[in-house]
Amino acid sequence: MCHQTVSLVARHLESNGIPTVVLGAARDIVTHCGVPRFAFVDLPLGNPSGKPYDRDMQAAIATAAIDLFETASEPGTVVTLPYRWSDDESWRDGYFKVSVANTDALRRAGEERRAARAHLRATGQVRTE
Amino acid sequence: MISRSFREAATGAMAEPIGYMERTRRYYEAQGFGKAYTWAHFDDVPFTPLPKPVSDSTLVLITTMALYDRGASDVRHVASCSTGEPPVRLYGDDLSWDRTATHLEDRESYFPINVLNELVRRGRIGALADRFHCAPTEYSQRRTRQADAPEILKRCREDRADIALLVPI
Numbered sequence: 001m002c003h004q005t006v007s008l009v010a011r012h013l014e015s016n017g018i019p020t021v022v023l024g025a026a027r028d029i030v031t032h033c034g035v036p037r038f039a040f041v042d043l044p045l046g047n048p049s050g051k052p053y054d055r056d057m058q059a060a061i062a063t064a065a066i067d068l069f070e071t072a073s074e075p076g077t078v079v080t081l082p083y084r085w086s087d088d089e090s091w092r093d094g095y096f097k098v099s100v101a102n103t104d105a106l107r108r109a110g111e112e113r114r115a116a117r118a119h120l121r122a123t124g125q126v127r128t129e
Numbered sequence: 130m131i132s133r134s135f136r137e138a139a140t141g142a143m144a145e146p147i148g149y150m151e152r153t154r155r156y157y158e159a160q161g162f163g164k165a166y167t168w169a170h171f172d173d174v175p176f177t178p179l180p181k182p183v184s185d186s187t188l189v190l191i192t193t194m195a196l197y198d199r200g201a202s203d204v205r206h207v208a209s210c211s212t213g214e215p216p217v218r219l220y221g222d223d224l225s226w227d228r229t230a231t232h233l234e235d236r237e238s239y240f241p242i243n244v245l246n247e248l249v250r251r252g253r254i255g256a257l258a259d260r261f262h263c264a265p266t267e268y269s270q271r272r273t274r275q276a277d278a279p280e281i282l283k284r285c286r287e288d289r290a291d292i293a294l295l296v297p298i
Contacts, residue, residue, distance in 0.1 A: 110160025
C-alpha cells in the first residue's frame with residue numbers, strides 16, 4: 001500500500017510541475033498505477049534503498065535513482081536496477097504467505113482486525129477529511 | 130498528460146518480480162475479507178521535463194515511514210522534519226513490509242539521506258530541501274489524492290523543492 005500512496009503523490013507533484021522519481025520494490029503496484037519515472041529494485045519490501053549496512057549497494061541505488069531524473073525522456077519510464085538480495089531466492093516466498101499451515105491463524109487475524117477497525121470507527125478514532 | 134508507454138532498461142538476468150497485488154488479494158481473502166481491493170490505475174501518466182540540471186536543483190525526499198511509533202488508534206497525517214538533523218531512525222511497525230526477510234534497523238536501507246547528502250557534497254545534486262516529508266499510507270485513494278498529496282505539494286513549494294525522490298517501504 002505504501003507503493004500506491006507514493007505513486008499517487010508522485011503523479012500529483014508531477015502534474016503540478018515537480019519532476020519525480022519513485023524508488024521502490026513493488027513493481028506491479030507502481031506500474032499498475034503509472035508514474036513518470038520508476039527505479040525498480042528487486043529487494044524485500046522494507047529496504048528499497050539497499051540491503052541493511054551494505055553502503056556500496058545503497059550508494060549505487062540512490063545514485064541510479066537520481067540519474068533517472070535526467071535519463072528519462074518519457075512518462076512511465078521504468079529502470080530495473082541490477083541488485084539482488086541474495087543468491088538464495090527463497091526470501092520471495094515469505095511475504096504475505098498463505099498456506100495450509102497458517103490458514104486458521106490468518107482467519108483469526110482477520111477477525112481481530114475487523115473487530116479493531118469497528119472499534120476505531122465506533123469511537124471516532126479515524127480520519128474524517 | 131501523455132499516454133503511458135513503458136520503456137525498460139533492465140540489466141542482467143533477474144527473477145520474475147513478485148506479484149504483490151495478487152499476493153495481497155490472496156492474503157486478505159484468507160483473512161476473510163470479502164471484497165478484493167481495487168488498486169489505483171490510470172491510463173495516462175503525467176510528465177514534467179526537468180527544468181534544470183539535477184546539479185542545480187533542490188531535491189525533496191518523501192518517505193512512507195513515520196516520525197514516531199504509531200499505535201493502531203493513531204490517525205495518520207502528513208508529517209515533516211528537518212533534513213539538517215534527521216532522526217536516527219524512522220518507524221514502520223504499522224506498515225506492511227517483509228518481516229520474514231529483513232528488518233528496519235538500518236535507516237539508510239529505506240531512507241537514503243546520507244547518500245543524498247554525499248551527492249550534494251559532490252555537486253551531483255544542488256541541495257536537499259530543508260525538510261523531508263512522511264506520506265501517510267492510506268487504503269483510501271481519495272484521501273491520498275485529495276488531502277495528502279496536495280498538502281505534500283504545498284510543503285514542497287514552501288521549501289522551493291525542484292525535484293522529488295519518493296521512497297516507499
